[in-house]
Amino acid sequence: MTPPDYEYLRKILKDHSGLDLSADKQYLIESRLLPLSRKCGVAGIGELVLKMKGGSSTIIAQVVEAMTTNETFFFRDKVPFEHFRDTIMPEMLKARANRKSIRIWCAAGSTGQEPYSLAMSLKEMGPALAGWRTEIIATDLSQEVLEKSKSGIYSQFEVQRGLPIQLLVKYFKQNGELWQISPELRGMVQHRQLNLLHDFSLLGNFDIIFCRNVLIYFDQDTKINIFGRLAKAMEGDGFLVLGAAETVVGLTDVFKPFPDKRGLYRPSGARAASPQAGGSMPKIAAMAGR
The missing domain is CATH 1.10.155 (Chemotaxis Receptor Methyltransferase Cher; domain 1)
Structure with a gap:
């Protein structure tokens, strides 16, 4: 070359x-x-x-x-999913008690392990979410990895990376040397091809955004631009989850770190009151990734 x-x-x-x-x-x-x-x-x-x-x-x-790097595995890095279970969802259950709906965006969904890990986490909450509407939107630049995510089919090696055995038995069906996640969990995740450099306003607003291990590859100006647009796509009391090597500190003031929770951020203008009950939740529009 x-x-x-x-x-x-x-x-x-x-x-x-x-x-x-x-x-x-x-x-x-x-x-x-x-x-x-x-x-x-x-x-x-x-x-x-x-x-x-x-x-x-x-x-x-x-x-x-x-x-494009597509390295991922179930419950990757553990800490973000502990934040989701112990901090984010308890607060969301209180803040959205009138609306009973939560929208989650995995902004670099790759082959599906992250959105399906969130889907399993929600299912494990059981009765606490009875009667609630939960949406998980998984986007990625690559249509190829999104197709794999849609299929929900993983190798023995893939399901052994980070997935507790009890969840494997509970939510997957074995077919030869492959495992497929249950239709119920596949139905909890919507897939859209999306380039983060492009406009994503048509996705609507989200309560929780996971944008992990992707911004690390961008230059500073691109990161600042994306953070600004992520803030506009988030409810004022929402949560942003970044990768372990990523931060908003020194780049932007549209988000602020959540105290004592590594990788967890909230909009800098976070408000205590929840959005209006019955607020619109727009249907997701298909968007070309490039």
């Missing part, structure tokens, strides 16, 4: 996905794009770049998907 090809790919990736690669990440591009080159029937990355420069939107989309 020549230096001009690398610079071209860096710009394409930043423009289309927000991925901000440093000057020393050639090895990462080669490891991800050489297999794609073979799949596309070209000799190497140089020819792949030529096709991209020739205006092939399909190749550009494939390159962006290949370079």
Whole structure:
């Protein structure tokens, strides 16, 4: 891969996905794009770049998907899900007692382990949520990983990563060497392809937003822009959950850290009163990711 090809790919990736690669990440591009080159029937990355420069939107989309990190597993990092169970949901049950509805957005849903972990957490609350309407919206840049999420089918290796055995037995059905999550839990999650660089206002407002392990790949200006738009997409007393290596501190004042809860934030103008009972919950519009 020549230096001009690398610079071209860096710009394409930043423009289309927000991925901000440093000057020393050639090895990462080669490891991800050489297999794609073979799949596309070209000799190497140089020819792949030529096709991209020739205006092939399909190749550009494939390159962006290949370079997007989709590492995830059930109940990843544990702490955010403890916050969800012990802090977020108890407060939401009080604040939404009149409305009896909660909307949750997984803004980097990947292959589904995060949204399904939240769905299992909600189911485990049992009678506390009887009569409540809960929505989980999972979005991702990659249509391929969203299709896997929709299927809810995982390998033995995938279900062994972070998923307690009692939940595996309770919510999954085994089929040979694969496991599929129950239709009831699959029905709790809606999927939409979405690029966080694009407008997401049509998704409506959310009470809880999980946006973990994605902003770390963006430059500072992009992070600030996304935080501002996330704040507008959140109810004034909602919760934002970030990854362990992510923070709003030093970047924006639209969110403030929740005391003594790592990775948990609230809008800086958080109010004690809940939104008006019976507030509208717009139907989710399908949005192209790129």
